[in-house]
Amino acid sequence: MLPLLFVWLSDLADRAASQGMELASARVAESAAEAWGHLATEEDARARTDALASQAFARIRVTDAQGNVLHDVDHEGFPLLDGLAALVFFGPGPPSFAQADATLPPLSERAETRSAWSGGGSSRCTRADPGPVLLCASARRTADHTGGSAPALRQRDVVVHVEIGSRRAIRALYDVRYPFIKLTLYMLLVGLALWVWLDRRMVAPVLHLRDQIRDRKVDLVTVQHGRPDEIGELADTFNDLVRTLDARNRANAGFMADLAHELKNPVAAVRVAAESLEGGRPVDEERAKRLGTVLMDASRRLDTIVTQFLEIARAEAGLSGQARVRIDLYALAVGLAEAVTARGGPEVVAHGGTAFIDGVPDRVESVLRNLVDNATSFARSKVVIAVTQDASRVVLTVADDGPGIAPEDLPRVFDRFYTRRADNKGTGLGLALVKAIVEAHGGTVTVRPGEGVGAVFEVCWPPVSAARPT
Numbered sequence: 001m002l003p004l005l006f007v008w009l010s011d012l013a014d015r016a017a018s019q020g021m022e023l024a025s026a027r028v029a030e031s032a033a034e035a036w037g038h039l040a041t042e043e044d045a046r047a048r049t050d051a052l053a054s055q056a057f058a059r060i061r062v063t064d065a066q067g068n069v070l071h072d073v074d075h076e077g078f079p080l081l082d083g084l085a086a087l088v089f090f091g092p093g094p095p096s097f098a099q100a101d102a103t104l105p106p107l108s109e110r111a112e113t114r115s116a117w118s119g120g121g122s123s124r125c126t127r128a129d130p131g132p133v134l135l136c137a138s139a140r141r142t143a144d145h146t147g148g149s150a151p152a153l154r155q156r157d158v159v160v161h162v163e164i165g166s167r168r169a170i171r172a173l174y175d176v177r178y179p180f181i182k183l184t185l186y187m188l189l190v191g192l193a194l195w196v197w198l199d200r201r202m203v204a205p206v207l208h209l210r211d212q213i214r215d216r217k218v219d220l221v222t223v224q225h226g227r228p229d230e231i232g233e234l235a236d237t238f239n240d241l242v243r244t245l246d247a248r249n250r251a252n253a254g255f256m257a258d259l260a261h262e263l264k265n266p267v268a269a270v271r272v273a274a275e276s277l278e279g280g281r282p283v284d285e286e287r288a289k290r291l292g293t294v295l296m297d298a299s300r301r302l303d304t305i306v307t308q309f310l311e312i313a314r315a316e317a318g319l320s321g322q323a324r325v326r327i328d329l330y331a332l333a334v335g336l337a338e339a340v341t342a343r344g345g346p347e348v349v350a351h352g353g354t355a356f357i358d359g360v361p362d363r364v365e366s367v368l369r370n371l372v373d374n375a376t377s378f379a380r381s382k383v384v385i386a387v388t389q390d391a392s393r394v395v396l397t398v399a400d401d402g403p404g405i406a407p408e409d410l411p412r413v414f415d416r417f418y419t420r421r422a423d424n425k426g427t428g429l430g431l432a433l434v435k436a437i438v439e440a441h442g443g444t445v446t447v448r449p450g451e452g453v454g455a456v457f458e459v460c461w462p463p464v465s466a467a468r469p470t
Contacts, residue, residue, distance in 0.1 A: 018125045021136035021164045026123045028056045029162040033140035036062060036158055046071055049160075059097065059163045065117070067108035070158060074098070076165045097165035100133035107161060112139040116159045137163040205231045209238070258417035262305055262428070266298035273298075308429040312416070315363065315436035322360045326464065329355045329364070329394060330387040336368055337385055346379040346400070348372060352387030355394045357461045363437045370430040371398040371457050378402030379454070394461040400454040405447065413447050434459075 035048040053060045053075040062071040076097040104126065107113055115122035116139035123138040139161045205227065227235070273291045277283065283291070330352050337348040357364070368385075375383040379400035386397045405413060412418050414435040417428035434457075438445045442462040450456050 017166060018134060018136065021134070021166060022123050022125050022138070024056060025058065025136045025138040025162045025164045026121070028052050028058055028060070028164075029121065029123075029138035029140040029160055032060055032062075032160040032162060033142050036156075036160060037142035046073075049073055056162075056164065059101075059165070061107060061161045061163075062158050063107060063113070063161065064156075064158050067106070069107070076163070097133065097135070097163075100135060100165065101163065104135070110137070110139075110161075112137050113159055113161060115139065116141045116161075134166045135163055136165075137161065202231070209235055213238075255416050258428075259305075259309070262417055263302065266301045266305075269294050269298040305429065308433055311366070312429065312433050312436050315433065315440045317440075319360055319363060319437070319440045322363070324358050324360055326356050327359050327361055327364055329357050329368075329396060329461070332365060332368060333385045333387055333396070336365070336372060340372055340376060340383075346376050346381055346383050348376065348383045348385065350385040350387070352385075353389070355387050355389040356464050357394050357441075358464055359441050359461075363440075367434050367437050367459065368396070368398075370434050371459075374430055375400035375402075375455075375457070392463055394463075396459040396461070397456055399450055399456040401450070402454045404449050404453060405455045407449075410447060414445070 032049050032052050035052075036045045039045045039048060049060050049062065049071060050073050052058070053073045057075050059074040059076050060071070061069055061073075063069050074097075104110065112122040112124055119141070121138065121140045123136070125134060125136040127134055139159050141157070141159050143157050209231075273294050276287075276291055330350070331354070333350040333352070337350040340348045372383060372385070375398050379402045382401050384397075384399045386395075386399075388395045414431050415428075416432040418432075419428035435445050438459055438461075443460050445457065445459045447455055447457050
């Protein structure tokens with residue numbers, strides 16, 4: 001409805017503008033006729049006429065009784081508005097004022113000119129060609145402005161014709177206002193039908209999904225839709241998100257339960273030792289030594305669990321804020337193999353060649369150390385570390401000759417607090433820490449049975465960044 005309202009209001013503005021233009025042309029005509037009737041020279045009269053035309057943005061023509069044009073000055077129009085009019089009309093725009101004036105009768109035959117020669121001034125407004133241009137004209141005779149004096153131009157009886165033009169681009173719309181009203185009514189009907197369709201097709205299903213979520217009665221909320229369109233895809237995506245969050249919540253709940261279970265044993269040992277020392281009873285040296293051993297083992301286990309827990313949390317957060325440098329993974333493997341072999345136990349050997357990765361040095365070393373410690377705890381005689389590199393990745397494998405991993409245990413190897421060590425020394429966090437650190441570096445870690453014996457852990461690191469120097 002706004003375009004229609006704009007057309008009607010513009011017509012009211014046009015009518016007010018017409019009255020103003022008619023009055024303005026009359027004032028300019030009076031001033032110009034007085035100038036031609038009183039100034040001493042024709043040059044002064046022409047100069048005064050030019051100034052009036054420039055101030056009023058008007059066209060002023062001076063004619064004699066025979067219809068000859070003695071002076072013609074045109075200051076109608078604005079170039080900028082002419083360009084805007086062309087945009088409104090999507091073409092050359094409405095006709096110029098001169099073109100519109102050419103469609104009117106000759107100047108000497110127009111009503112305002114004849115009225116001026118007959119002794120009375122006249123003003124009128126005309127819409128030309130056929131309506132976008134509004135021309136308001138006034139004519140005055142110099143003989144009516146000479147008074148009792150006798151200046152040099154008094155004997156020259158002329159008529160001053162003043163014309164002020166205005167383009168009314170909106171007039172073309174006003175002329176078709178009734179078809180425009182009909183079009184508006186049609187569009188209202190179409191808009192109403194479109195609104196009903198959108199409400200039934202899009203808004204109502206979304207509100208239905210919202211109501212299902214609001215009226216949830218269980219922790220795991222899934223919405224039902226039965227739609228193959230985008231609304232159905234949105235519902236499926238929401239269901240996937242809910243299931244993912246539910247799985248994460250269950251995993252966190254299980255993790256907290258496992259953490260509480262792992263902390264309970266060392267805390268219980270500390271409590272027993274504290275109760276044994278309570279009351280100020282004397283403690284012999286042997287008993288004090290046993291209690292000291294219990295406290296030391298419990299505190300060491302607590303420290304290990306808390307430390308590894310914090311390391312996992314940092315790794316799962318992406319190791320943000322920790323500088324990454326270029327690391328020779330093979331050199332790190334060789335050094336670790338020599339150190340582990342020197343302290344006794346299964347032999348650890350490293351094979352391969354120089355292979356660089358980008359990483360946090362102490363975190364990468366922690367990955368390799370946890371994998372080797374896990375392998376040596378199960379190996380019978382030997383652990384083999386292999387480092388290979390191709391154009392797309394660096395691969396680290398750690399293989400042992402131990403009893404291997406049962407097929408049903410393979411999916412849980414990297415779970416927190418999961419361990420099959422018979423000595424009950426492991427915390428079950430080492431391999432979970434390995435997985436978190438590797439994924440924080442953009443890599444992957446997997447495990448598979450060895451060839452006949454043992455297990456093989458494989459870590460794939462992303463390629464070295466070309467931006468970081470070696």
